[in-house]
Amino acid sequence: NRIGIPEAILAEGKDKSDLLAISLAHLEETGSVIITRVSSEQLVVLRSAKLPPKSVFEHNPRARTVVIRSADRPAQAGRVAILAAGTADIPVAEEARVVAEEMGCQVLREYDVGVAGIHRLFPCLERMADADAFVVAAGREGTLPAVVAGLVNAPVIGLPVSTGYGIGGGGKAALYSMLQSCSVLTVVNVDAGFVAGAYAAKIARQKAHKEKQS
Amino acid sequence: NRIGIPEAILAEGKDKSDLLAISLAHLEETGSVIITRVSSEQLVVLRSAKLPPKSVFEHNPRARTVVIRSADRPAQAGRVAILAAGTADIPVAEEARVVAEEMGCQVLREYDVGVAGIHRLFPCLERMADADAFVVAAGREGTLPAVVAGLVNAPVIGLPVSTGYGIGGGGKAALYSMLQSCSVLTVVNVDAGFVAGAYAAKIARQKAHKEKQS
Amino acid sequence: NRIGIPEAILAEGKDKSDLLAISLAHLEETGSVIITRVSSEQLVVLRSAKLPPKSVFEHNPRARTVVIRSADRPAQAGRVAILAAGTADIPVAEEARVVAEEMGCQVLREYDVGVAGIHRLFPCLERMADADAFVVAAGREGTLPAVVAGLVNAPVIGLPVSTGYGIGGGGKAALYSMLQSCSVLTVVNVDAGFVAGAYAAKIARQKAHKEKQS
Amino acid sequence: NRIGIPEAILAEGKDKSDLLAISLAHLEETGSVIITRVSSEQLVVLRSAKLPPKSVFEHNPRARTVVIRSADRPAQAGRVAILAAGTADIPVAEEARVVAEEMGCQVLREYDVGVAGIHRLFPCLERMADADAFVVAAGREGTLPAVVAGLVNAPVIGLPVSTGYGIGGGGKAALYSMLQSCSVLTVVNVDAGFVAGAYAAKIARQKAHKEKQS
Amino acid sequence: NRIGIPEAILAEGKDKSDLLAISLAHLEETGSVIITRVSSEQLVVLRSAKLPPKSVFEHNPRARTVVIRSADRPAQAGRVAILAAGTADIPVAEEARVVAEEMGCQVLREYDVGVAGIHRLFPCLERMADADAFVVAAGREGTLPAVVAGLVNAPVIGLPVSTGYGIGGGGKAALYSMLQSCSVLTVVNVDAGFVAGAYAAKIARQKAHKEKQS
Amino acid sequence: NRIGIPEAILAEGKDKSDLLAISLAHLEETGSVIITRVSSEQLVVLRSAKLPPKSVFEHNPRARTVVIRSADRPAQAGRVAILAAGTADIPVAEEARVVAEEMGCQVLREYDVGVAGIHRLFPCLERMADADAFVVAAGREGTLPAVVAGLVNAPVIGLPVSTGYGIGGGGKAALYSMLQSCSVLTVVNVDAGFVAGAYAAKIARQKAHKEKQS
Amino acid sequence: NRIGIPEAILAEGKDKSDLLAISLAHLEETGSVIITRVSSEQLVVLRSAKLPPKSVFEHNPRARTVVIRSADRPAQAGRVAILAAGTADIPVAEEARVVAEEMGCQVLREYDVGVAGIHRLFPCLERMADADAFVVAAGREGTLPAVVAGLVNAPVIGLPVSTGYGIGGGGKAALYSMLQSCSVLTVVNVDAGFVAGAYAAKIARQKAHKEKQS
Amino acid sequence: NRIGIPEAILAEGKDKSDLLAISLAHLEETGSVIITRVSSEQLVVLRSAKLPPKSVFEHNPRARTVVIRSADRPAQAGRVAILAAGTADIPVAEEARVVAEEMGCQVLREYDVGVAGIHRLFPCLERMADADAFVVAAGREGTLPAVVAGLVNAPVIGLPVSTGYGIGGGGKAALYSMLQSCSVLTVVNVDAGFVAGAYAAKIARQKAHKEKQS
Numbered sequence A, B, C, D, E, F, G, H: 001n002r003i004g005i006p007e008a009i010l011a012e013g014k015d016k017s018d019l020l021a022i023s024l025a026h027l028e029e030t031g032s033v034i035i036t037r038v039s040s041e042q043l044v045v046l047r048s049a050k051l052p053p054k055s056v057f058e059h060n061p062r063a064r065t066v067v068i069r070s071a072d073r074p075a076q077a078g079r080v081a082i083l084a085a086g087t088a089d090i091p092v093a094e095e096a097r098v099v100a101e102e103m104g105c106q107v108l109r110e111y112d113v114g115v116a117g118i119h120r121l122f123p124c125l126e127r128m129a130d131a132d133a134f135v136v137a138a139g140r141e142g143t144l145p146a147v148v149a150g151l152v153n154a155p156v157i158g159l160p161v162s163t164g165y166g167i168g169g170g171g172k173a174a175l176y177s178m179l180q181s182c183s184v185l186t187v188v189n190v191d192a193g194f195v196a197g198a199y200a201a202k203i204a205r206q207k208a209h210k211e212k213q214s
């Protein structure tokens, strides 16, 4: 892929055998494939596939992703920090992690920031001080990304999560409040962990590239 | 009024002379009247009214309220704290103040909290430590009420303000995020300074009443 | 918890074993935990937990809550009145009751007010005359909170319930009409019994505190 | 018109001279015309029209209607009751009155019901006891029609009015809550005084017709 | 019930045994009860109930209603016409029929009007010429009620049905277009067959009452 | 333009002098330009432009369009029928006409169809029997396009118009009901007369082209 | 059917035996029937039907359609091109194909255009150069129809597909962006493959008819 | 400002003299201030201000921004590319440019990309080959950002613009389609040129910083 995003397939809504066929085709063509939102039925079929020798098959049950790789990952290129406000945000945050790692980035994670309260946020951010880009996942009222964007120099990607019931639930309040935020940040769609992770890796990789060049 | 909320009239959309007539009727019946969302045209007519001797006429230009009073205000009864996240939130916050004072409360104000950053919030809250209820006005992403509710013991009323453009603008994101907040707080409608101020005064007054009884 | 809301966990969407682990951690740290929106599967796992000796395990099947307590509840502090307009509103009203009681309040309940017609409302409110705060649950058109707020001196929290089909169903009409109400009341999100109960208890407790002080 | 609704023209958005031409054409064809939502500019042009001799020209400034009639109104046929919850609802209620009277009905009005509180509603309804149909106009939370429908035997038409700011404002909360109401009532669109009045007259007239037949 | 609508219970969302208890209580109090939106599980429980001797138990599987009656129905009182645009609209139309009959009306039905094309509408309407009120059910774009209202003298109640996929589906387009209609008609909420039927019966009964009086 | 749609400029929101410059550039490049939604201020500037000799300047005040042409129109190519349901729909229908004529089509118009009632529709459609495509403009409930599509063989384009107040107003109900229609038709956006006219001309021209070829 | 659209039945939401009865009635009347959105249960019943001798029964599992035909299809009449942006769009595209073929059109298909990138679009369009109408199916952001409409002379029908999660998901973004497109195209509702296919065939057939006439 | 975004003030909705006071305060504190969405009235007041000696006052009339600077801009740090799809998108694109330049970036602009067609995009992107981040502004259907993100290696920020009428107008379709895009990109709110420009500069500056370090 000329712009360097790994081949990814959204499994949701795809027929099991179609999914397998497309996945193997991608794998053959490019040496790797990421499959997102994999159901347990689809997983069985993917596991049973006859892969090329020395292929790696990685299933992340929280992220509901499968990565198949016959070639090596790109070399380490940049650092991505991923924060999640609560337990419910972890699956989406993990989806972001899988793709960022697949793009060769080192990923730093902090998944219990919101629960622990703001006083726990500062040491987290210090541990992440040299990250090139931040993905911050948050559901319900979605405040965390704006707070982080007010505290770090690196670009922050707001990742709204479809938690919360009632009016503004399902990620809507989170997305709206990130779009209205007074902090400087950008957003992806609700639950779009794949996009957030790939975007962060794009930023990190580009910077890493420059460092190497010089 | 048997449940102790002062007579209030929403001037918006009312004919000038109708407004004057209703206002004077209320004044006569109860000894005071609050008129909200008064246009400059309506103000002229209200000012020209022949009031009972010793009446007080108070115009608050930021809140766009007029208070007319022929009797005394109720005696000091409770303390209400009002915070606003930014300059644009002041008119609505002031509307809340006018009604809370009219109900006999002492009002503590801090209107540049959001602008100043969270580090300025702590000294504000300390100055307001003995408030019986908090009204917290915030537009755009509307985060401040949830932050305050996580820090004070008294009940917090979230007051969304119709600022912000684009998706979630006009107070929608603010209202949604307050409703989705993990903090324990309640909300009133967008720009409903009157309701927020009267509700806070209800809480404060009831507590003051108990203090006096004992 | 320094602002006195008991530790609460929203079970919905949480993995069974994660839920158990978080619950026990909270219990250990603070001496009690409230778990809301518990599924029957989650309940089985919670019941099977090895609790500290002398712990109390309370399951409220209508509210779908579990309370686990190793320390005593706070002493009686204030009175909260909870009204529900109809049978469908009871689960949410009960969720409010559980948390208010856990915060040490005495709770007065009337759950068939709307069904019985307005003439039955007056004796209800008389029995509740000394309540410090009212939670009023109502679905469909959500009128009851405004009616109550027009009749009592204590603050009223409107609690919209997700009943009703068609346009405005699922609690939307109820929330909207509470926000538009001419009465002075505040609201929480649709089905947010936890927030309504905790907020009412905050008001009641604060008043009780003052009474004791004097 | 074979189904007995008088010719009516919605002036809003029509060119002045087009409006005049259409109005005169209707007048000539049927002996009368109702023009609704007339702007002051349009009024001037309508007033300046050369009408057939003995024509009646009636302008209702609150309703913003013009009625022109060269033939007599239909004979008295049925009784329509019109209630309005507040001052802001009067223009729309008046639009309903104009059309109902034009259809030959006797109209009973009560326009300050909501302001006066529910205790004033009972005497109003007693004075209207023999009405054949009720139009009940209400803005903001729009509760009044459901209350009336729970108290009278005749059919009630809910007429939501575009008052109220914030979420659910502009008549949306009123319409939604009427649609969700537990009472048996039907609704027309927000501000559709014309439709409500004509529908009530249809009911009243039909009944009157039967009375005469027998 | 003093305003003459029979006791009705919305079964949806109610616990089986609660439903049974409430139903029997209503039956005892008033001599009849209508239960709507009954699930097959709930039906089993209702069928197994020990009813008073000589009670009638009527299950309408299309309407998903159960009627239990220990007293006689009111005497024949008025005629209600019910039209449905297509097969998918029949359940809702039948719900309307059940309640109208329970209120003592004679019901005339035509359920394949829309499918057959407008040329089939005219003979239908002729057969229904002496109806006192029309209920017209229609899903998708919901045109039929406006067409009927343009052709008959009696009042027409538009009953939107939750058919149709995509934007405007689920009854939204139907409701909106009935509200926007140039014809004079009123509407009830989507799928609210009960309300439509009871309202039509209210009109019909009132007229019949007058006929009898004279 | 290789796919044969004439150059068109949406004037709305454009600076006067920018508009003039772009218009002249288009005119020079292609020999003609259509400018839509022209304000009266913009018109003055366009009129004052120095055009190439023999240019034609056509202003259609109802459609608010300006056409400038230095070359000849394409030869007569196909027939487009345009219907409008009411007076308020004419400006949008005229916008469609201007572009269809500019693309070389003969346009047949009927603009008072809806007002006149369905019995007047049949003779209209007979006069339009040999049209290659129909544009049917309708506001409020937007029924007319579906009716026409059920009666003619040629393809029908539904053109919703932004009339109507209240819920579903501004063209929303019209668009939704066209999308939900049981008839086979396609739609363009609300008020998009330009798109509807150009699309109809595309169909008509293509057919005319085939006729000529053979 | 006088306007030449084949009889079609939406199976969704219909009772199995009702569906069978209606289908056979249509078949008998017109010699063919198309049944769309057929569930596997309904399919079993349809398969078991006793059809007239020499009837053809065609099940398209991707499109979820059943066609039953006792008469011959109309003779070849025009060419329809159908494009789909991705795998998820195929079922809806196939539904369009089934109806277009049933109306006698030759259908050209390209179903992996979006996945392959724009460079693959050009050869596709060349193979489809003589198509009389294009149906272009696209989910998520729905860009493909506008791109195609900018490249071909024949009319393009945008067919939004209900893929995509988060805000704008379920086909909403696709429909909105087609309606906002700067290209000249028309749209049908989300997932309305039947309407798109029938409309394209209407265009194609009409043109073919003209070719034959000459 | 410790995270390096220049002080910016949203003039919209602010009182003239308040605006002036806040602006001068910021200027004094930090040596520069950006004021966005400045009305012509506000501009007059700002122009009349007594600035510190050697201050620079820059008004960008298209962007409606005012920059006042008493200190030097940061040194050149990174390259930001800004593309706009059409003339209507220029004001928002310019707002992005002003802030990016103020943050020390070199800005490359191409503002007529969408109008010129995709074939003109390639040379644009070549001229911008070494940009560190792209801001792509687009209204109506908002396609351009996804196209660019599919062609360049640097991160792309989608900037929806509030153009377009009808359903999906005002930037909604643009925002939705960017959120649904299969390309990897992030978005800011509708018309949020300031946020887009500042975010791009954050990326560019960070990369430039790394280059210098090495």
Ligand SMILES: Nc1ncnc2c1ncn2[C@@H]1O[C@H](COP(=O)(O)O)[C@@H](O)[C@H]1O
Residues within 6 Å of the ligand: A007, A008, A009, A010, A011, A036, A037, A192, A193, A194, A195, G086, G087, G088, G115, H182, H183
């Ligand atoms: N979870 C995901 N969320 C958003 N986009 C995704 C996701 N997974 C894959 N994609 C993207 O969606 C594109 C289309 O997916 P597909 O439908 O599999 O062809 C892929 O090329 C990915 O760029």
Ligand SMILES: Nc1ncnc2c1ncn2[C@@H]1O[C@H](COP(=O)(O)O)[C@@H](O)[C@H]1O
Residues within 6 Å of the ligand: B007, B008, B009, B010, B011, B036, B037, B192, B193, B194, B195, C182, C183, D086, D087, D088, D115
């Ligand atoms: N600014 C305001 N916002 C919300 N409610 C108000 C406001 N001002 C007055 N009210 C309330 O609205 C009620 C009805 O107002 P009116 O339309 O004047 O009868 C008053 O009794 C007040 O309780």
Ligand SMILES: Nc1ncnc2c1ncn2[C@@H]1O[C@H](COP(=O)(O)O)[C@@H](O)[C@H]1O
Residues within 6 Å of the ligand: A086, A087, A088, A115, B182, B183, C007, C008, C009, C010, C011, C036, C037, C192, C193, C194, C195
């Ligand atoms: N039913 C509920 N509704 C709303 N908030 C709740 C509910 N149950 C718990 N919470 C709150 O949600 C917060 C976050 O929950 P958790 O996702 O478990 O970390 C808790 O601290 C509670 O304050």
Ligand SMILES: Nc1ncnc2c1ncn2[C@@H]1O[C@H](COP(=O)(O)O)[C@@H](O)[C@H]1O
Residues within 6 Å of the ligand: D007, D008, D009, D010, D011, D036, D037, D192, D193, D194, D195, E182, E183, F086, F087, F088, F115
């Ligand atoms: N204020 C109104 N609200 C709703 N419908 C109206 C109103 N005034 C007139 N109408 C109806 O709208 C139809 C179309 O009006 P017109 O646009 O004047 O042809 C008339 O025949 C009336 O039945």
Ligand SMILES: [Mg+2]
Residues within 6 Å of the ligand: A085, A086, A114, A138, A139, A140, A141, A142, A143
């Ligand atoms: Mg969160």
Ligand SMILES: [Mg+2]
Residues within 6 Å of the ligand: B085, B086, B114, B138, B139, B140, B141, B142, B143
């Ligand atoms: Mg704010």
Ligand SMILES: [Mg+2]
Residues within 6 Å of the ligand: C085, C086, C114, C138, C139, C140, C141, C142, C143
């Ligand atoms: Mg209720």
Ligand SMILES: [Mg+2]
Residues within 6 Å of the ligand: D085, D086, D114, D138, D139, D140, D141, D142, D143
């Ligand atoms: Mg009202």
Ligand SMILES: [Mg+2]
Residues within 6 Å of the ligand: E085, E086, E114, E138, E139, E140, E141, E142, E143
């Ligand atoms: Mg229908």
Ligand SMILES: [Mg+2]
Residues within 6 Å of the ligand: F085, F086, F114, F138, F139, F140, F141, F142, F143
């Ligand atoms: Mg119309």
Ligand SMILES: [Mg+2]
Residues within 6 Å of the ligand: G085, G086, G114, G138, G139, G140, G141, G142, G143
């Ligand atoms: Mg797609």
Ligand SMILES: [Mg+2]
Residues within 6 Å of the ligand: H085, H086, H114, H138, H139, H140, H141, H142, H143
């Ligand atoms: Mg654009």
